[in-house]
Amino acid sequence: MGSVKQVQVTFDCAEPERVARFWCEVLGYVVPPPPDGFATWDDFHLSLPPEERGTSFVCSDPTGVGPRLYFQRVPEGKVVKNRVHLDVRAGTGLVGEERLATLEAECTRLLALGAVRVRLLEADDENESCIVMQDIEGNEFCLD
Known part of the structure; x- marks a missing residue:
């Protein structure tokens, strides 16, 4: 029986890079360096066939602790509530008015x-x- 080494969270979206950069700002994540041989992600994307450009984007926790986030373009828009969502844990350990003030500031x-x-x-x-x-494409999350 194998054991899981890492978890990646995948988002279906219309604009992968835009949504990934939003989540980088929310979580303090970073965009990893482009593949070897490319100075920028734009250079890498321009090397792809037109139909593959902008179809996915990634961001990751710079500490290596949190899961990698993968964003992939899908043709359909979001129409119902998420079955899975992220909890952004800004108020961990806080209660009452102190918790509410912290959540409101982060909000x-x-x-x-x-x-x-x-x-x-x-x-x-x-x-x-x-x-x-x-988020910017309507994916629900909890500020917790």
Whole structure:
């Protein structure tokens, strides 16, 4: 029985590079260097046949701890709620007003990047507060 060494999260989207760069800003991720022999990603993409240009993009955690994010172009648009989503853990360990203030500050930063605030889910007997948001192509995520 093998063991999993790494996890990659894949996003279906219309504009892979745009969405990848958004998530780089959200998470502090980076775009890896272009393949050997290419000075830039643009140079690499221009070397591809026209139908393959811009079909995917990648970003990764510079510390190597978080999962690699892969963005692939798909022909159909998003029409229903995600079955899987990311939780952006900005308020870990915080509770009450301190947690809400931290989440609201991070929400403001993400709104400036193009994210959309959907709703605040207030704390209850089981869960702390979180803010449901959408990325620049409408993929839901929780600011937690």
